[in-house]
Amino acid sequence: MGKNLVLVGGGHAHMVTLRDLGLFTNKGHKVTVIGPSAHHYYSGMGPGMLGTSYTSDDIRFATQKEVEKNGGTFILDKVTHLDPVAKTVFLESGGSVPYDVLSCNAGSYVPKTCVSEDNGDIFSVKPIETLMKAQARILEISAAKKGVISIVGGGPSSAEIAGNILQLTQKRGTIRPEIRIFSGRNFMARFPGKIRNKVMNSLAKRDVHILEGSRVKSVKTGQISLDSGKEYSSDIIFLALGVKPSDIFQKSGLPTGPDGGLLVNKYLQSTKHPEIFGGGDCIYYQEQPLNKVGVYAVRENPVLFNNLMASLQGQPLQAFDPGGDYLLIFNLGEGEGLLHKGWLTFGGKLAFIIKDYIDRKFMREFQ
Numbered sequence: 001m002g003k004n005l006v007l008v009g010g011g012h013a014h015m016v017t018l019r020d021l022g023l024f025t026n027k028g029h030k031v032t033v034i035g036p037s038a039h040h041y042y043s044g045m046g047p048g049m050l051g052t053s054y055t056s057d058d059i060r061f062a063t064q065k066e067v068e069k070n071g072g073t074f075i076l077d078k079v080t081h082l083d084p085v086a087k088t089v090f091l092e093s094g095g096s097v098p099y100d101v102l103s104c105n106a107g108s109y110v111p112k113t114c115v116s117e118d119n120g121d122i123f124s125v126k127p128i129e130t131l132m133k134a135q136a137r138i139l140e141i142s143a144a145k146k147g148v149i150s151i152v153g154g155g156p157s158s159a160e161i162a163g164n165i166l167q168l169t170q171k172r173g174t175i176r177p178e179i180r181i182f183s184g185r186n187f188m189a190r191f192p193g194k195i196r197n198k199v200m201n202s203l204a205k206r207d208v209h210i211l212e213g214s215r216v217k218s219v220k221t222g223q224i225s226l227d228s229g230k231e232y233s234s235d236i237i238f239l240a241l242g243v244k245p246s247d248i249f250q251k252s253g254l255p256t257g258p259d260g261g262l263l264v265n266k267y268l269q270s271t272k273h274p275e276i277f278g279g280g281d282c283i284y285y286q287e288q289p290l291n292k293v294g295v296y297a298v299r300e301n302p303v304l305f306n307n308l309m310a311s312l313q314g315q316p317l318q319a320f321d322p323g324g325d326y327l328l329i330f331n332l333g334e335g336e337g338l339l340h341k342g343w344l345t346f347g348g349k350l351a352f353i354i355k356d357y358i359d360r361k362f363m364r365e366f367q
Ligand SMILES: Cc1cc2nc3c(=O)[nH]c(=O)nc-3n(C[C@H](O)[C@H](O)[C@H](O)COP(=O)(O)OP(=O)(O)OC[C@H]3O[C@@H](n4cnc5c(N)ncnc54)[C@H](O)[C@@H]3O)c2cc1C
Pocket: 008, 009, 010, 011, 012, 013, 034, 035, 036, 037, 039, 040, 041, 043, 044, 045, 046, 047, 077, 078, 079, 080, 105, 106, 107, 108, 125, 126, 157, 160, 246, 248, 279, 280, 281, 282, 292, 293, 294, 295, 296, 297, 329
């Protein structure tokens, strides 16, 4: 008899499952996908969309359409929590959905704990949809004056956002803003020196100021306050402080890792509830901590697809192998990129061309 498969979020780890959804429905299983948007945005191309290298259509997947085309049901809503004993997920709208097998790919969010007051013009780098609103506001301000834009956080997404703001104003012919990155102690501290230096040089030659050595204490519309007591005014503020896994699991009392992500074993399966699976930024992989990068979500796809099918059909599960070193390419805007893999690191136009090629290929495969 057919069973109920429920997918929470149509993120990067569900791409293969969504594409091949018909294989579940053909076997008589009912598939329900729950997500807050009819589309899912490919984050790797988000900064490029901010910089107008891509349109929003170029970087999104028509999740709802894909689900319905393959005989599934799409519910436009957000999961707030779940009851693993009653095997039910609860929705923001007040409804609930029962499941036999559940797969969670609800991603991560940028915590806003440092924001003391928000009357607008504060944008987080996730969800990617926010970058569209930020783009409109940057163009409005830069059409009138030399604005000041601050980015709080010192990871690669800060660098990508900074470079693509410059590209945006250059392409649209508006006034180039002053950009400051508040990086806390060190900019891109978890990366090797040669990557940090190349990214810093690329930004410095374009007059992006990187302020190292002091943490941001609080942010409110128009103002950034540092631990040191210094204050900086700013027309627009981006929050790029790193991400935290979706809070669904902690709220549901499920076993989680130290970051609050769903604790999963090598089969991408909850360590306590064998009918719950997960992938992407919202999980904590028990075997070894994984960086919150789309690369892992993408690598998890075939295993998640296989294990959901196996779980419904009573077949053996497949173990996930995170694989070795992965290719990193940052889009630093204005045609510049930075590529790193193993011993190889180089910056410049070629790095961006390679990223653009890989990202477009990924979109063609799943869009
Ligand atoms: C600016 C930026 C650039 C990046 N560039 C790269 C890059 O070039 N390469 C790389 O490997 N990584 C990159 N990353 C990291 C990458 O974004 C993440 O690792 C990746 O998005 C994780 O995929 P995911 O599917 O787990 O989560 P997400 O992309 O966050 O997707 C989660 C999905 O779940 C949905 N959802 C969320 N909450 C709920 C809920 N409560 N109920 C139901 N559905 C929900 C969302 O709408 C979304 O569709 C970048 C991150 C940022 C912020």
